Amino acid sequence: MSHSHITLNQINTLPRAEAAALLTGLYEHSDWIAEQALAARPFASAAALKHAMVKVLEKAGRAPQLALVRAHPELAGKAMVSKSLTAESTNEQTKAGLTHCSEQEFAHIQQLNASYNAKFGFPFILAVRGPRGSGLNKQQIISTFERRLHNHPDYELAECLRNIHRIVEIRLNDKLGYEPALGQEVWDWHEWLAQFSDAGVVNPQAPHAAREELTVTYLTDAHLKCARTIELGMKACGFDEVHIDAVGNVVGVYKAASHDAKTLMTGSHYDTVRNGGKYDGRLGIFVPIACVRELARAGKRLPFNLEVVAFAEEEGQRYKATFLGSGALVGDFKHEWLDQQDADGITMRQAMKQAGLKVEDIPQLTRNAADYLGFVEVHIEQGPVLNELDIPLGVVTSINGSVRFVGEVVGMASHAGTTPMDRRRDAATAVAELALFVEKRAAALNAVSADTAKNPTSACVGTIGMLTVPNGSINVVPGRCQFSLDLRATTDAMRDALMNDVLAELKAICERRGLHYTLEETMRASAAPSDAKLQGLWENAVQSLGVPVFHLPSGAGHDAMKLHEVMPQAMLFVRGQNAGISHNPLESTTSDDMQLAIDAFMHLLHNTHA
């Protein structure tokens, strides 16, 4: 049916009214959005048009946004039953199986619709279609619906708008006859690799959520199958040399035209946390593999070797040895790790031997930095920033430095009924003060840094993630309170400023309240600022796609942090769905965003000079 497709050229060049007519039906009963977006013509890409429409709605304010949401039908609602849906909605709801609900499922969805509408005052919106059958099924739709009922109204309005933009993205693709083909293929690769998972591992935080669990820890059976799958995939895609190295990294090299060329390294990890997501790490393996396949098919050589490394271990789940894969490449494999035991008492040495890995070859893995142009890494954001701003790609300015502590405040346990408020030594309210201080101080440092950073975002974060009154009783003033501290910032200087403020405040709180405390530093990592030249390549690549060039730091650690120890590095982030949730089965991204990442990577490859 390609004869019915419109073209980007038509949209850019036809008189505005005619161009607008081509875009009717994108936003449900709200053609004004596409119409207004035409003021920003010409569009460099479909992505640029999509973003222009996002901006129109963003600037319109709350009332038109609410009206747009309310213009949508309820999911499997009365409009579906009475067949008064728009053609687009009918198509989408049919593909999700919603037109074939059981009576019980239908009643449950009606009840969810009623609850949602009563709480928020607008209908629940969910982009149920994905690429090639990868959309949400009925059960996923219902569980997402149940989960979102608990959200804050402001968040839900924004989430509905984001889902509407995603629905429009798919509808626009249909109009243009455009398929993010490579993006969809890479999506499929992630699905395929996710079939391998360690058995019987239950996430203590979600013991009932283990049905479709994805857990791949170092050198398990599932892990070895992943390595073999990636190895075969690299070979099939046209890499010249592929092997599994002495720590289990899968290394593929696509050779340069000339013999003595330098090498650009890229890659990420294929292990996962327990009950993790499908994209964390793996996206940074599959995106460059897809690029190599395109280059190989076109018979095209780069002026440098491209070395893609699927790192065997980054998450530190089976053994307390994080960044094992990338660490081995920079000479930071610690010999004492070999004697660590996993939960079943199996040492790392035994596990490596059983996997056929040769421990004695590990020292030879260390790369000579002089041979390299640097390291680049694509990674899903694992945070909410891009998702919230409706921006598909983000240029990383720095991997944040971090420091962690565990501590305990000790006061005096006393009778909750008889100890007057002004005579207490309450350990928990002291930690409560500290938690609020951390929250406020990190936000304040963030605000200061926002003046100098290119984009204000998570330059500085502080978290009390563990908090407990041991053996607390309802009628006892807490005598002890245990807590953790996790402080991170774009630069070591900012991290240390936050740390010094927090430690001084802890001291002051305890002195003022007559308490004492212990504090143990458990981890400290330096910030890894991006290399200006490599970061510039990512900026140009994103720019070329017609989407905003947005800068943000990485709050999480990544393999690039290890490579940073010996060579320049820069990362590209890809937007995550569901508020950017990660280390969670809800982690998700779209084939359209994956396609943009592949396009950006290809642009970087074509603009990197040896």
Add this chain to the structure above:
Amino acid sequence: MSHSHITLNQINTLPRAEAAALLTGLYEHSDWIAEQALAARPFASAAALKHAMVKVLEKAGRAPQLALVRAHPELAGKAMVSKSLTAESTNEQTKAGLTHCSEQEFAHIQQLNASYNAKFGFPFILAVRGPRGSGLNKQQIISTFERRLHNHPDYELAECLRNIHRIVEIRLNDKLGYEPALGQEVWDWHEWLAQFSDAGVVNPQAPHAAREELTVTYLTDAHLKCARTIELGMKACGFDEVHIDAVGNVVGVYKAASHDAKTLMTGSHYDTVRNGGKYDGRLGIFVPIACVRELARAGKRLPFNLEVVAFAEEEGQRYKATFLGSGALVGDFKHEWLDQQDADGITMRQAMKQAGLKVEDIPQLTRNAADYLGFVEVHIEQGPVLNELDIPLGVVTSINGSVRFVGEVVGMASHAGTTPMDRRRDAATAVAELALFVEKRAAALNAVSADTAKNPTSACVGTIGMLTVPNGSINVVPGRCQFSLDLRATTDAMRDALMNDVLAELKAICERRGLHYTLEETMRASAAPSDAKLQGLWENAVQSLGVPVFHLPSGAGHDAMKLHEVMPQAMLFVRGQNAGISHNPLESTTSDDMQLAIDAFMHLLHNTHA
């Protein structure tokens, strides 16, 4: 050596300089304190003189207080070794066995002395002498020393001054040839009863502190032995009728002169919490028993029957049935309790049968309120107020009303490194805000009520005693936080005002932060204000002893709360040592304070009219 004793009359009537000369050596190298106190002559009692000296030092301010503390020798310090101690100090340190330390013990004490002095800038002071060998032994002294090293400097200065006042009290008793004889006897009775303890019960909050544990729960072997001991004791002391009733209460009646007289009831409980204190409950049994013995010895009858009840159960430790003993007397024994099982699966019905108690007789225990003048109860304060103010007795104005909740705030768990501060749904910082609000609001309501109450104290308290982020991780923003709430106030109206403010704040916090929460009310008890007439009897009794009449509410529940349901009641509190700590082996009081409680009780008996 009574020829060397001075008399209160001499102190009151001699020229001031001569009177002062009689009081030299009370405060270490600081005779000015006693000298200045003489401005308040004449003293109604030795207790009045003691309190006058306390007031002199209190008004003198910080510098003279510090000087006084610094005028003291170190415990087992250089002065002891060089024999330059005052005679009084030599006597005290010898009795505590400190002059016979092993080399290792001596070195440890020297190290503690050095640490203490380095931290606080003054020597550690502890009143090591108690009545008739009941002072602290070496090990108790060392563990107290170790514990106090962790305190706040302000608290330690005050604690040193309190210990100095206690040392002076004993020195003054020596000068006067005064012994708090009944107080010491009642002290001994507590020691005797504390020999009976349930075996093998370990306090989960202090698993290593079980060596001298005191745990007496309902109808255990130790419990039955306590009942039998009290029964025999009552008979020996001259009660006319003594029996153990159908729920295990030990009931003794000292009959009135006339046959048809009404009855005054008193008493408290003899069960304990796990690893509890020796005085909680039992003081309110032994004080009236001591009074009856004095009356019986003097052949004196009151114009009313005095019924002393040692309640079998108040703490709800073995079964979830608190106030079982006093409840049975007001017709509030719940039949369903009988089927409750203890940790070993033994039902209450089985336990009662085995103890020879007749369940079918329980309904007959209900008292006819018309036969009673009311209920009075003596109890250790279980709070820090009297201890901190250096006041031995307190008149209770009301047993506070209370309400309890358990709740959970639910936000969204997310990556601690990648979730910007302004995009978090942190459940723990929300509860932190709530905890600080509870603390502040209860203090504010307290300040308001202080204008109307006779003495400002714990009119209103709020506590978050249980607080935990379930399965929290160092690098995850808390998605859930569980907590408890315990709110109490002198009146139901004030309790409800606090409750309404706290619940509104919880709602506001969660709305502002985009979180939701659950909250379950688990207990609500009405306030039990003291009967004006009975409270007046306590006021007069305390007044007669020459010590301040200080009012305070009871933050804890007591048996009097149950009797309040059918008859007027009023309580008297006795100062606890160690910041008033209770439900803890550190719970303590002095024979001097016990003597004052006995004197007050006797005064009340002689001034109560039938």
